[in-house]
Amino acid sequence: MTVTTCLVTRDHDQSLGRAIRSAAGLAGEVVVADTGSTDRTTAVAAGLGARVVPVAWADDFAAACNAAVAAATGDWVLWLNPDEEVDPAGLPALAAAAADPTRFAYRVRVRQELRPDRPGYGTTGWQVRLFRRDPGVRYHGRLHPDFVPPLEEIAAARGQTIAAADAVVRRHAYLSKPTPDKLRWVVRLLEAELRDRPGQVGFMIELGRNLLWLNDPRGHEVLGEAAGLVRQAAGAPTPPSPWAGSLIEYLLSVSPEQARGPVTRADARELAARWFPNTPPVVWAVAAERFAAEDYPAATGLLEQLVLMGRTGEYDDGGGFAPDIIGATSVLNLGVCYLHLDRWDDARACFGQLVADPDRRDAALRGYRLAELRQRPTG
Numbered sequence: 261m262t263v264t265t266c267l268v269t270r271d272h273d274q275s276l277g278r279a280i281r282s283a284a285g286l287a288g289e290v291v292v293a294d295t296g297s298t299d300r301t302t303a304v305a306a307g308l309g310a311r312v313v314p315v316a317w318a319d320d321f322a323a324a325c326n327a328a329v330a331a332a333t334g335d336w337v338l339w340l341n342p343d344e345e346v347d348p349a350g351l352p353a354l355a356a357a358a359a360d361p362t363r364f365a366y367r368v369r370v371r372q373e374l375r376p377d378r379p380g381y382g383t384t385g386w387q388v389r390l391f392r393r394d395p396g397v398r399y400h401g402r403l404h405p406d407f408v409p410p411l412e413e414i415a416a417a418r419g420q421t422i423a424a425a426d427a428v429v430r431r432h433a434y435l436s437k438p439t440p441d442k443l444r445w446v447v448r449l450l451e452a453e454l455r456d457r458p459g460q461v462g463f464m465i466e467l468g469r470n471l472l473w474l475n476d477p478r479g480h481e482v483l484g485e486a487a488g489l490v491r492q493a494a495g496a497p498t499p500p501s502p503w504a505g506s507l508i509e510y511l512l513s514v515s516p517e518q519a520r521g522p523v524t525r526a527d528a529r530e531l532a533a534r535w536f537p538n539t540p541p542v543v544w545a546v547a548a549e550r551f552a553a554e555d556y557p558a559a560t561g562l563l564e565q566l567v568l569m570g571r572t573g574e575y576d577d578g579g580g581f582a583p584d585i586i587g588a589t590s591v592l593n594l595g596v597c598y599l600h601l602d603r604w605d606d607a608r609a610c611f612g613q614l615v616a617d618p619d620r621r622d623a624a625l626r627g628y629r630l631a632e633l634r635q636r637p638t639g
Contacts, residue, residue, distance in 0.1 A: 261358045264289040264334030264393070268324040270317070272342035273300040275435060280308045282345035286354050287338055293328035319452050322398075322405035332393055339389045343435045344370075350427025354390060357425045364415035365391035366425040372433045372580045382433065385577035388422070389429060402456065403449040403463075433580070443474050461489045462501030469506060477518075483510055484520020490531070491522045499535040508532050509545040525549065540569060541581045544590070551593070556600040563594040588613075592620055595627050604635035 265287040290310035295317040313331045315324045336358045368389045372382035400408035450467040464486040471479030493500040511528040536542035547562035569575040570586030595610030608631045614624035
C-alpha cells in the first residue's frame with residue numbers, strides 16, 4: 261500500500277522542509293497545496309520532491325485541503341501541517357497500519373510543543389491523520405475543517421473501522437504567534453463560516469474569544485449569544501461543542517458589567533462539573549473563581565484534583581493548555597489555599613516541592629516561612 265503526505269501551506273519555507281522530511285520513510289509521494297506563498301515555500305517543496313499544487317485562496321481551508329487530497333495518488337493519505345513533524349519512532353507503526361485491510365483511518369497522538377527550549381512541554385490529543393484515499397472523503401469548513409460526512413459513516417459503509425495508531429505527530433505550536441493581523445484573519449474566516457452555517461456554537465465561542473483578544477467589545481455580545489445556545493443544551497449529558505469549555509472559562513472570569521446572556525456563574529460552575537470534570541483548563545478556571553470568592557475549601561479540592569491529574573496523566577486534553585496548571589502552578593496555589601485553611605504541614609509540603617524551581621523558588625520560600633511562622637506557638 262502506498263502513502264501520500266498532503267499539506268496546505270503559505271509562506272512556510274522555514275518549517276516545511278522538516279515536515280516533509282519527517283514522513284520520508286513512509287510516504288512515497290508528497291503533495292503541497294500552496295495558497296499563494298511569496299517566500300521560498302514552493303522552492304523548498306519542489307527541492308524535496310514534492311508536487312506543488314497552486315490553489316487560489318478563497319478564505320476556505322476545506323477547499324485547499326480537498327485540492328491536496330484530490331491530487332494524491334497513494335492508497336492512503338497522511339495529513340500534516342507545515343509546522344508539524346512525524347516522530348520517527350512511529351513510522352513503523354504507521355506503515356503497519358496502512359497494511360491492515362480492516363481499517364479505514366487512524367487516529368494518532370498530536371503533541372503541542374509550546375516551547376522550543378523545552379521539548380515535550382505541551383499536551384497531547386488524538387486526531388485522525390492517516391486515512392484511505394476514497395472519493396467519499398471530503399473536508400468541510402472554512403476554519404478547522406472536518407470530514408463531512410464523518411469518516412465513521414464512510415468506514416462503516418466500506419465494512420471497515422477506525423483505530424488508533426501508536427504514532428506521534430509533533431506540532432511546533434510556538435511557531436504560530438497570535439499577532440493582531442493573524443487574529444483579524446481568524447475572525448474573518450470565523451465570520452464567513454458562520455455566514456455559511458449559522459448557529460454553530462463552537463465557532464461562535466471562538467469568534468467571541470478572538471474578538472476580545474483584539475479588544476473588540478463585540479466579543480461579549482457574541483459570547484452572550486453563544487451562552488444562550490449553551491443554556492438551551494444545559495440538560496444534555498455532553499456539551500454541544502468542546503468549545504463550551506472555553507465559554508465556561510470566560511463566564512467565570514468576566515465582570516458582571518460585561519457579561520451577556522442567561523448563564524450565571526453558578527450555572528457555569530455546574531456545567532463545568534458535569535461536562536468538563538477532567539478538563540484541566542476548565543477545572544483551573546473554576547478553582548480561580550472560587551479562590552477569588554474566598555471559598556478556599558472548594559478551591560483546595562479543585563487544585564488537589566489538578567495536581568492529581570498531573571501525577572497520574574489521567575485527564576481530558578480539552579484542546580491544549582499550559583501543562584503548569586496540572587503541575588507547579590497548581591502546587592503553588594494549593595499551598596496558598598492550605599495557608600488560608602491553617603493546614604500548615606500541607607502548605608509546607610507544597611512549597612517544599614518548589615524550592616528547586618527557579619521560576620517559583622522565591623514564592624515557595626516565602627510561603628514555607630509563612631507556614632512555619634504561623635504554626636509556631638506564641639507566648
